[in-house]
Amino acid sequence: MKEQKRIKGLLSPVVTPFKSDLSPDPERFVAQCRWLITQNCGLAVFGTNSEANSLSVNERLSLLDSLLAGGVDPSHMMPGTGCCALPDTVRLTEHAVKAGCAGVLMLPPFYYKGVSEDGLYRSFAEVIERVGDARLRIYLYHIPPVAVVGITPKLVERLLKAYPTAIAGMKDSSGNWNNTKIMLDAFAKSGFDVFVGSESFLLANMRNGGAGCISATANVNPAAIDKLYREWQGADADAQQAALDAVRTTVGQYVMIPALKQVVAHYAEDPAWVTVRPPLVGLTQAQAASVIEGLKKLNFTMPGLKRAQAQAAVS
């Protein structure tokens, strides 16, 4: 069997739109994903910034089905499938693999803290064995600031040894470049694809053998981030990185997820986008104004978004 080309570059943990009753809005979601594809941005749907952990398993399955029904190519998708409960992770992962997704982004089970490396190894191994599909490509999701439970180099080593095909890479959202560097140095040469969890580290990652980035801000600034991904060896790479950082700092000055939705709502001219599910809350009006003013100072735009979303808003 010829191996499918691995997914690389920029992916967005796509923000999930909600209707006023807090149910997911598949029309706006599909429109957003289509727009991201036009920006050369892959779809890490159901990530942390997607409020995926505020969605039920059925809601995730249904939203993925909406994308497929909407003609979005699954080879651009890396849905998040890691839950606290083994059967949930297996169900979401099976569904993604059968749908033809390029890979899955898998959190460790994150409720129980202080669990052993052996227990985490067993968690991932059980999912791989139960899914039992040669097409499965897992990207281990290390995000200790949120999940608290993390992925150690030793765990990666054990998993890679046992499942060299299924364990395809990781997303490092530790925010700690030293940790990313350790992972790159230990595993990148053997084909383990390391994605950084913020474009702040994109240039450093590419210079050290990384595979790309999966970043909150890709929801709003995909074209520029993708440009640096493609041109990281160019003379102006550091200047591009600085410009990306300025946008990220502006968007992320308050809480990231409601800020992303605020920016999408503003540039799509579609206020429905600001809705978040509890336990998150929206930005205050003052915070929202500050983010938008900051972006205007940077001459920030989201070309094509308004048109892409306009179809969803009327449907």
Add this chain to the structure above:
Amino acid sequence: MKEQKRIKGLLSPVVTPFKSDLSPDPERFVAQCRWLITQNCGLAVFGTNSEANSLSVNERLSLLDSLLAGGVDPSHMMPGTGCCALPDTVRLTEHAVKAGCAGVLMLPPFYYKGVSEDGLYRSFAEVIERVGDARLRIYLYHIPPVAVVGITPKLVERLLKAYPTAIAGMKDSSGNWNNTKIMLDAFAKSGFDVFVGSESFLLANMRNGGAGCISATANVNPAAIDKLYREWQGADADAQQAALDAVRTTVGQYVMIPALKQVVAHYAEDPAWVTVRPPLVGLTQAQAASVIEGLKKLNFTMPGLKRAQAQAAVS
């Protein structure tokens, strides 16, 4: 409408038995719950020590249905229903209320960290509004060592003010007596029932107006804990407390959940009980032997357990 008598005293976060394929074992589960009832112990099924967060929503619904079908009285039950995703919490809570459970033990949504008090308020409020049932009694579950996201006095105050009937009490598993004391002093007199999350604090809790305890060790030592609950004003209360603490220290010398299952397996003479779901792992043989030896030195027994479980084991 006459208000139902509130549930008080000792409850056990019942350990969940798994078959060798890691699926839940309803027969052993029903037998264990029946045995706990004979020990005058209520059923906080689907708590942290139940590995509830390693169960899917459907598995929890099905296990609760097994208890009802097995004739276990729901007025003794306080199932855990708090999940990361609002629709999951609503579904489990609705089911428990319709089944006639005395209350539900509700974790806050625990994936996103550093969320605002307003967001947590909104989470609980949405559940209450959506369930929309006057019989709902919520016990807020504060367990920061595991969930990280906690329940502050200010949040309790806001919720009690808005929903004085639905907000019935809390379980404080902070392990911090000062926190329990703050909650008792602020809210106990108005009928807010504070359960401590460990029998180590049972006597202190009862002496300060508390309602009882919901403790891991109630899985194995229910009769003695219940005795102190009933006799806390007696002359030997401190001696009883010391005896409870000795058992807890012995059982909890390694990881609590596999240790509890090891003790049940030993005294039920039913090795199938030791199975845990990942990310947990079982005790080593040496650890298991150490726990059992320690209990023997304390002349510890689990009267009636073997007979209660024997029926399940053959079925």
